[in-house]
Amino acid sequence: MKLFYMPGACSLAPHIIANEAGIDLDLVRVDGKSKKTEQGQDFLATNPNGYVPALVLPDGELMTEASVVVQYLADQKPETGLMPKPGEIARYRVQQWLAFVATELHKVFGSFFKPDTPEATKEINRAHLSRRLAYVDQKLDGRSYLMGDTFTAADAYLWTVLGWAKFIGFDLSPFANIQRYLGTVAARPAVQKTLRAEGLA
Incomplete structure (x- = not known):
């Protein structure tokens, strides 16, 4: 399988899951501005929407879509527990978190990286993030990961998105559980391996 990625973008989440599951991927780096791969190919020919992750399967x-790609990769190695089994309530809880990260956090953080976003919109979005992160912080109380002691696909996605806070100057210091969580996930060997591969460590 071939993963098109941009260092530190949401494609970091499926990259982490692949390393957690021991899945070898062919990595293709994409330049976000030119939409060219490191080999000079037109990324829009692969994904007309122009964003990562884009996972090309063997066939x-x-x-596309980070919340889906992480599930697909996790399901290739069900024994890892990165996605609970179909039919189990735990699976729907992980999917619930994936949807929450995608809709309530990812898109809101994304607005700060668009140069044409009005300042008034950014202020509204900061308030929104504060409310949503307070909820996440509460849910992480007494837990290593979103599902308790088990690292799942949702953690890879949440951790990736939370990492963007420093780039927009969003202060996470009021959220003690989130800060602890960030350190816990960062210490995982597969996460460190992924960061090194993307030149982020």
Whole structure:
């Protein structure tokens, strides 16, 4: 399988899951501005939407959307527990978290990276993030990960998105459980391996 990525973007989450699961990926770095791969190919020919992650399966099928790609990769190695088994309530809880990260956090953080976002919108979004992160912080109380002691695909996605706070100057210091969580996830060997591979460590 081939993963198109941009260092530190949401493609970091499926990259982490692949390393957690022991799945070898062919990595193709994409430049976010030019939409060219490191080999000079037109990334828009692979994904017309122009964003990562884009996972090309062995049969040539294209899969996009971070919340879906992490699930697909986790399901390739069900014994890892990165995604609970179909039919189990725990699976729907992980999917619930993936949807929450995608809709309540990812998109809101994303607005800060767009140069045409009005300052008034950014202020509204900061308030929104504060409320949503207070909820996450509460849910992490007494837990190593979102599901308790088990690291799942949702943690890879949440950890990736939370890492963007420093780039927009969003202060996470009021959220003690989130700060602890960030350190816990960062210490995982597969996460460190991924950061090194993307030149982020």
